[in-house]
Amino acid sequence: MERYYFCKEHELAEGEFFVKTILDRKIGGIKLDDKLYFILDYCPHAGAPICKGKVKNIIIKDDELVAIRCPWHNWLFNIQDGLPVIIHIKQKLLHFHYEILSNEIYIML
Helix, strand or coil, X not given: CCEEEEEEHHHCCECCCEEEEECCEEEEEEEXXXXXXXXXXXXXXXXXXXXXXXXXXXXXXXXXXXXXECCCCCCEEEXXXXXXXXXXXXXXXXXXXXXEECCEEEEEC
């Protein structure tokens, strides 16, 4: 895996995706409760730009999780692990590992 510059830490606003193209891949980064997540801006169901979906806290079976809703077909995915919520499918969101060096965020591809 190689490291690619994504953005400065302060460029990620709480609850809003910052999308950048790296090696022909649109990658969305988001800060939620001071945790960072980086996903491929692609819904595995039908290819929608998932980072345009709404992010919200939901409760399922007494567990609270943060989910993103696909803007095309309303499928929900757990943003923390990429797994679908409720719908039993094999597809999941693709996550990227990252490193922070001197307030700069690098994505591992």
